[in-house]
Amino acid sequence: METVLRIDPKDNLVTCLRAVKSGEEITVDGEKIKVRGDVPQFHKIAIEDIPKGGICYKYGQVIGKASVDIKKGDYVHVHNLVSAKDFN
Amino acid sequence: MKISGYKRENGRYGIRNYLLILPASVCSSDTAKRIADNIDGAISIPNQHGCCQIGDDYLNTVRTLVGFAKNPNVGAVLIVGLGCEGIQTNVLKEQIKESGKPVEAITIQQEGGTIKAIAKGTEIASRLAANVRKQQKVEFDISELVLGLECGGSDPTSGLASNPTIGVASDKLVSLGGSSILSETTEVIGAEHLIAARFEDVKAREKFLQMVKNVEAHSAASGNDLREGQPTPGNKEGGLTTIEEKSLGCMHKAGSSPFTGVLEYGEEIPHDKKGLYFMDSPGQDIDSITGMVASGAQIIVFSTGRGTPTGSPIAPVIKITGNTGTYNNMIDNIDINAGKIITEGVSLPDMGEELFDLMVRVCNGEPTKAEALGHREFGIYKIGYTY
Known part of the structure; x- marks a missing residue:
């Protein structure tokens, strides 16, 4: 079993298939990325820098935008990713 | 492909054979x-509404009650009203009678109070149930089947494994001439563009997109x-972090078939135009399943990441998870x-076949x-005030 899953080539987030410890290295499409923060199983990691307001992709689709600057290798969840939908 | 079940008066087929004791309102x-508890094979539903409702709420409740009664998993119906409620027993009876199945009302x-109503109801139910039990199973084509697609307590494995598995099984049923229903309007927000593109009919596509906009507008108008509640x-x-992420995983339940049409909550699915439908409903599991069963689904497949026990009063609910830890935890x-x-590393097509095989076995009994475990959860989608 791979450590992480990148569902679509457009994705800048990957899903951890097991819990990953801070400082561990993951390999995504041949590139080694050092993980910043403990990431629980099935949670997400950024595989590139995403500036505040930048779009986050999973399934090749928009799943939200960065609420703060996200660095490559960061654990991505409710603390740095929010819905991009505007209901008004 | 043939499965077995119970042929009803209107030519539809049920995979279960219940006598439904249908309360017209919360008061009954x-x-x-208590009447249902007296009779083997009888089941009642805990209707919490049916009085002092207006507009869409009134219509939702009537459609749900009538839809449950008309569902082919039900062989006969006894309506139990209080007498003065907003949804009158004769209104329900007239609509249920269209199906041709036996329906009576008290x-x-x-009747003169609880004790006499239970006595009279039990007497009628006993007679109805005796006839329902006599029904013999017959073979019928799987194209008569309507499958309801549900997910609840989702986690990221829902979008990666269990929902795509359901999608394979749903696509197979649709390819064999049957129907599937995707619901949960809240949980298409962020994926609506992908679903909309799969509607062949422009009017149906517009109606679907309007349903999504209505949920967003209703939320915004309420302040x-x-x-705040989703995820x-x-x-x-x-x-799962955002509603978009959740929705993009949810939509995998609908496989890759084109969408044939849209249904209001609990609206009867057309028998002459089968295929994949979208039904307007909240993301709350019980209300969603209740609506799909009212629309005519005889069976539900329900994916869960976190684990959930819930069922339906008259339709079998198959639980599937994409999370092996959850499977072992809530086996x-x-x-x-x-x-x-x-x-x-089991392949998605193989997993889809395994689910489809289980569906066929469940259809067959x-x-x-x-x-x-006796899970029979029931809930009607409520939109506005009760007056």
């Missing part, structure tokens, strides 16, 4: 339950943000583990875990 729900006020705390703990409740896709 307890009495209806009211508590006319609340539906994202849920459990979704987040599992690893009492979950029928099938699609987590094998992640942990054992094998009880689901929710059925075996």
